[in-house]
Amino acid sequence: MQGRTFPDAGSALFDIINPVLDTNDNIILDLDGVDILPSMFLNPSIGRIIKERGRNSMSRFSFRNITRNQLAGLRTYVDKICS
Numbered sequence: 001m002q003g004r005t006f007p008d009a010g011s012a013l014f015d016i017i018n019p020v021l022d023t024n025d026n027i028i029l030d031l032d033g034v035d036i037l038p039s040m041f042l043n044p045s046i047g048r049i050i051k052e053r054g055r056n057s058m059s060r061f062s063f064r065n066i067t068r069n070q071l072a073g074l075r076t077y078v079d080k081i082c083s
Helices: 006-020 039-053 055-060 068-082
Strands: 027-030 061-064
Touching: 006 039, 039 055, 039 068, 055 061, 055 068, 061 068
Parallel strands: 027 061
Antiparallel strands: none
């Protein structure tokens, strides 16, 4: 995702994740080297997945190398868009 704007990177991640959700495979996102998860990245990726496939789709996700702050921010984001 390097070299892309946050919205473009989010859209690219959506394009990778979305077809995997049609399989039985789980999704593992490695956040090593990721400093922030801004909403302008999350909206076209995780947010779009939730809007199109529902919050339960997040149960297929696992995260590696995620900090406590990133996890808290991601939970807040998901709760906000699902309310």
